[in-house]
Amino acid sequence: MLQSFDPVADSRSRVLVLGTMPGVMSLQKQQYYGHPRNAFWSLVAALAGEPLPEEYGLRKAMLLRAGIALWDVCRCCEREGSLDSNICREEPNEIVGLLADHPAIRAIAFNGQPAYRLFKRHVEKELKAWCIKRGHPGYPYLHLPSTSPAHAVPFERKLERWRPLEEYLRY
Template identity: 45%
Template structure:
């Protein structure tokens, strides 16, 4: 098995209203030290299209766009062993402290999970009847073969929770 990998710190501030959780960064994201860095991952394309923003490759501007729209990012897994980037290869995982994060940032009113692994792990960590809505969205990973149009159609749900 590969060496242990770790997630990034949460990208969140006191004005964050939406928390988007992935499982743990893939190889390209770890290499670049950026959330959703794989060029074929549709996360950033979806976010920019949802908010009618001009797409950019500039990571600082991507972070500013999330902040502007009160969106926080993190992962449900703090660390694990994994070969490659597949969630199915995750072994010996340790959870992030999601409940503690949510207590520290009480303006978060909904959690969206980017894919099934984050959703299952979050339900295990917080319980199925957690006080905030937890919504499963299709993974933006290129390995999840749902069309871009279908992913975007489902990800539009984020807009329902913003004022």
């Protein structure tokens, strides 16, 4: 079974970006979005208005300064290669618990449709029940194009589709 990483979040987090499960190269590097052609970190830098740091720790710090929390829907799964379509026997992360611990999060964004499908299958019902029980209005969902190099869309088009995050990142 493949294991996901811990979430990246703090009290400044206003948007939770969910992926599916780190790919092979990310797991080898022990870094979210570790493939050099994945556009995730470049998109975050553009949204944050900052230069893209080379060092992973600085990238995570930039993410948090921008108000973005990061995690994957899957805590663990089986998968051949890195394709989301190969994910099976998945178990979800405790996303509702993360949201409860980070009340400043105002929206949930999905890095590609497979992340949303897995969320819908494993988390959405629990999240809706949690929101109802606490009188919470719920979270808007932002469906974003995948940052994966397998999703061959020019960077500028991906950035344009990721720009709606900015509305939720403002204080």
